[in-house]
Every structure is written in C-alpha cells, then in structure tokens.
Amino acid sequence: MELKSYSFVGISLWILVSCTLSYATVQDIACLKSIKASFEDPYNYLNASWNFNNNTEGYICKFAGVECWHPDENKVLNLRLSDMGLKGEFPRGIKNCSSMTGLDLSSNNLSGSLPEDISHLVGFLTALDLSSNNSLVRIPAQLGQLGRLKTFSVANNQLSGQIPSFSNYTAKPDDFANNQALCGEPLKLCQTPSKDPHTGIIAGAAIGGVTFAAIVVAICLFFYFRRYAVKKKKDDDPEGNKWAKSLTGSKGIKAS
Numbered sequence: 001m002e003l004k005s006y007s008f009v010g011i012s013l014w015i016l017v018s019c020t021l022s023y024a025t026v027q028d029i030a031c032l033k034s035i036k037a038s039f040e041d042p043y044n045y046l047n048a049s050w051n052f053n054n055n056t057e058g059y060i061c062k063f064a065g066v067e068c069w070h071p072d073e074n075k076v077l078n079l080r081l082s083d084m085g086l087k088g089e090f091p092r093g094i095k096n097c098s099s100m101t102g103l104d105l106s107s108n109n110l111s112g113s114l115p116e117d118i119s120h121l122v123g124f125l126t127a128l129d130l131s132s133n134n135s136l137v138r139i140p141a142q143l144g145q146l147g148r149l150k151t152f153s154v155a156n157n158q159l160s161g162q163i164p165s166f167s168n169y170t171a172k173p174d175d176f177a178n179n180q181a182l183c184g185e186p187l188k189l190c191q192t193p194s195k196d197p198h199t200g201i202i203a204g205a206a207i208g209g210v211t212f213a214a215i216v217v218a219i220c221l222f223f224y225f226r227r228y229a230v231k232k233k234k235d236d237d238p239e240g241n242k243w244a245k246s247l248t249g250s251k252g253i254k255a256s
C-alpha cells in the first residue's frame, strides 16, 4: 500500500518534471526555428548548420552560435550570431528562448526599430550586444528595464533619441558610441524638450506690441514735424521750406 503510493508520487513527479523539461525544449526549438525563418541569411551560415530534422535531445546545442545550459538538453543559454551577414529586424521569436542569458547579434545587417516590449522578449539577459548594425534606428525606453544586464552595447548604429534610464545597469559612453543622434546619460544632455506653446504666443505678442508702439511713435512724429514745419513756415519762412513742403504735401501748401 505504502509502496504503491510512493511509486505513484514518484511517477507523477517524473511525468511532471519530464513534461516541464520537454515543454522548455520544445519552446527553445521553436525559438531557433523562428529566428532562422526571420533572418535573411545571405552567407548560408544558419542554413548550413541549423538543421531541425533530428530528435536527439541536445541536438540544437551543436548549431553554429548556440550554447546550451547542458550539451544534452535543448535549452539555450547563449546565442552568439555575430558577423554572419544576417539581415532583418530584431527577431520576436526569441521570446521562446526563455532561459537565455546572452545575446550577441553584433556586426550584422539588422535594421528597423528595437521592439518596444524588448524587456518582455529577453527579460533575463545579462549580456546584450547589438553593436555595428548600421540600420538600427530606434531605441525603446523599455530597454532600461532589462534588470539583469551586466554588459551592453548598441555602438555603431544609427540610433537616435533619448537613452533610457537603466534600472540596474551603469551605462558607459562606449556602449552608445557612434550613433546618429543619441542623447542623455551617459552622453551629452538632451536639448530641452520642444518649446512651450505659450512661449511662442508671448514672443508674438511682444513683437506685435513693439511694432504697434513704433508705428504710433512714427505717426506722432510725422504729425509733430508737420505742425512744426507749417508753423515755422508761417512764422519765419514765408518763401516756404522745401523739406516741409515735401513732408506736408499739397494740403499743407493750401493751408499756408
């Protein structure tokens, strides 16, 4: 009786553990399949090496650039796919490599924006290298939420915008070197955000006010000099003053 219940518990545990394990490895295989499918591979690095027609436990661990936790278990620890001429966007299928801690996609031909939800895709990374891919253009704020990062680089890209603040990583200038227009810690400060619309209104009002005042002053001066000139003409210049004449016009002449 006791033996039976022990063996029942044992068998249940064994089924649970093996299900969890095989679920994990199914996920990791799905991850690599989707990465392979999502990249253009002009030099056939992945095509030549990533052959999925194999059911041996741990077979993916022999793939180029794939490092497993254990060589006989299909569970990805690191992906090192540097300098393979890979082309495409950041592969979302990478979410299924759920035990991965290192990702190196440096010196490839990645393009587009990094996913906004990058911390949900690769939340456990301690090392992320996306350097030297000349068409990566946007850097998402969520990058800062990769809470386990120890090494990181997006140098040599075309990234622009504000560097996110990292929750648990001390960013270095070299991590962001040679980009189009990145700003914020640890690089130069960003420009103050776009002008307050009120500033424009106030400036406009001020310019308008000054212009109006100048016109008023000009009109006042005109009439003052006109009166002065006419008066002067009457008083001590009966012959007429050419300058006053030109200023006062025909009306002024009639009046005199």
Ligand SMILES: *[C@@H]1O[C@H](CO)[C@@H](O)[C@H](O)[C@H]1NC(C)=O
Pocket: 044, 047, 048
């Ligand atoms: C992939 O590699 C195989 C040989 O391993 C080759 O026959 C096939 O053409 C390659 N596929 C592409 C898309 O280059």
Ligand SMILES: *[C@@H]1O[C@H](CO)[C@@H](O)[C@H](O)[C@H]1NC(C)=O
Pocket: 053, 054, 055, 056, 058, 059, 062
């Ligand atoms: C499957 O993978 C194992 C481990 O890498 C290897 O020894 C075996 O030759 C492979 N089998 C086939 C049919 O490719």
Ligand SMILES: *[C@@H]1O[C@H](CO)[C@@H](O)[C@H](O)[C@H]1NC(C)=O
Pocket: 042, 085, 108, 109
């Ligand atoms: C990257 O892509 C560009 C544009 O498609 C191409 O001209 C260039 O040769 C590619 N670079 C590599 C290393 O494959």
Ligand SMILES: *[C@@H]1O[C@H](CO)[C@@H](O)[C@H](O)[C@H]1NC(C)=O
Pocket: 026, 027, 030, 031, 034, 092, 093, 094, 095, 096
């Ligand atoms: C992860 O793998 C499963 C199959 O195991 C698949 O249905 C799912 O779409 C994959 N997720 C992503 C983000 O690719």
Ligand SMILES: *[C@@H]1O[C@H](CO)[C@@H](O)[C@H](O)[C@H]1NC(C)=O
Pocket: 147, 148, 149, 150, 168
């Ligand atoms: C922050 O980093 C430390 C050391 O790298 C790590 O032990 C800790 O879990 C991290 N915190 C978070 C919130 O991920």
Ligand SMILES: CC(=O)N[C@H]1CO[C@H](CO)[C@@H](O)[C@@H]1O
Pocket: 083, 085, 107, 108, 109, 131, 132, 133, 134, 135, 156, 157
């Ligand atoms: C700016 C920069 O270093 N871009 C690199 C991005 O990756 C491609 C492919 O490896 C390189 O050719 C570029 O020099």
